[in-house]
Amino acid sequence: MSSVSNEKELGRNEILSFMKEENEEKLKELYKKAYKIKLDNVGDKVYYRGIIEFSNICQKNCNYCGIRKSNSDVHRFTMSEEEILESAKWSYENSYGSLVLQSGERQDEEYIEFVTGLIEKIKKLSNGELGITLSLGEQTFETYEKWYNAGAHRYLLRIETSNKELYNKLHPADHKFETRINCLKDLKKIGYQVGTGVMIGLPEQTEEDLVDDILFFKDMDIDMIGMGPYIVSEKTPIGEIAQNSKEIKKKRFELGLKMIALTRIYLKDINIAATTALQALNPVGREAGLKAGANIIMPVITHKNYRKDYQLYDNKPCIDDNAVECKACLENRIKGVGDKIGYGEWGDSLHYKNKKKM
Ligand code: SF4
Incomplete structure (x- = not known):
């Protein structure tokens, strides 16, 4: 493999060659290059999106997910409106700038109205200052529009893999790949900053698939990426067949960093999250993600009492910490990397802003 080129754009073969690279020195060079591209394009600020996982009730049955509908071992909860607004x-008071509302997927009227009310009330309590990202799955155009009009302005909907065949293995037959793509298109049409992402290191997923995922992000003109290594949830159909040795976990972690770095080098001005899944595999995983080109952190601010019930995968980190402990811990971690924290700022995707200027 050649060293990281200074050309404007990497080609597919070059991305693939880095994805397969195992030489540690060359990988260090790759991460260094990605970090520099981050500094040159989006700067050294890390923006927070405090994430409130307000309900683990889900109508879907994704084959990899710990809170899938048919997992009867999960204690189901929905936080009250009061508890969510308190978080x-x-x-807001801790200058997090933005928050993410995330839950299992529901499409009933009661839920849609509940979320609409939350968005309006969060906007009100923060004098319109808190940015709101939603991560609430597939919805109709009308629902997306309703939530946008209520004040949400970013939406995260992960494609999980851009390989349709693999997607179909990860989901039951009634979960359609095309529906997910159409949802991403609807979100863009409405005006949201659109985020997506994939799981990295899935059974049967190849390095070629991952390269195609990066090309997919570009084709779909995505503004923000939230992706991380696949972490096994044992009591799921995929978890039951997935290998989970120390070596496999190490490979998934390394692929996670390569994906961040190559996505940063290829797409430059988008927002990329250093996800908690990185930290689930390595105690300093999120720092490594920032050093490989990520610029967003999503600290969990779900009330401590509910965290243990919101585990999409096993051994999720920080479930015993409260929001105050998380804040102090993260601050130190980010300073250690040499980045700054964009307290009180939305930190919108520069890619989205640049499009608006055109
Ligand atoms: S991944 Fe999301 S939609 Fe699928 S089962 Fe889990 S919470 Fe539900």
């Missing part, structure tokens, strides 16, 4: 207020 949002904490986020």
Whole structure:
């Protein structure tokens, strides 16, 4: 493999060659290059999105997910409106800038209205200052529009893999790849900053698939990426067949960093999250993600009492910490990398802003 080129754009073969690279020195060079591209394009600020996982009730049955509908071992919960608003207020008072509302997927009227009310009330309690990202799965155009009009302005909907065949193995037959793509298109049409992402290191997923995922992000004109290594949830159909040795976990972690670095080098001005899944595999995983080109952190601000019930995968980190402990811990981690924290700022995707200027 050649060293990291200074050309404007990497070609598919070059991305693939880095994806397969195992030489540690060359990988260090790759991460260094990605970090520099981050500094040159989006700067050294890390923006927070405090994440409130407000309900683990889900109508879907994704074959890899710990809170899938048919997992009867999960204790189901929905936080009350008061509890959610309390977390949002904490986020505002601690200058987190933005928050993410995430839950299992529901499409019933009661849920849609509940979310609409939350968005309006969060906007009100923060004088319109808190940015709101939603991560609430597939919805109709009308629902997306309703939530946008209520004040949400970013939406994260992970494609999980851009390989349709693999997607179909990860999901039951009634979960359609095309529906997911159409949802991403609807979100863009409405005006959201659109985020997507993939799981990295899935059974049967190849390095070629991952390269195609990066090309997919570009083709779909995505503004933000939230992706991370696949972490096994044992009581799921995929978890039951997935290998989970120390070596496999190490490979998934390394692929996670390569994906961040190559996505940063290829797409330059988008927002990329250093996800908690990185930290689940390595105690300093999120720092490594920032050093490989990520610029967003999503600290969990879900109330401590509910965290243990919101585990999409096993051994999720920080479930015993409260929001205050998380804040102090993260601050030190980010300073250690040499980045700054964009307290009180939305930190919108530069890619989205640049499009608006055109
Ligand atoms: S991945 Fe999301 S939609 Fe699928 S089962 Fe889990 S919470 Fe539900």
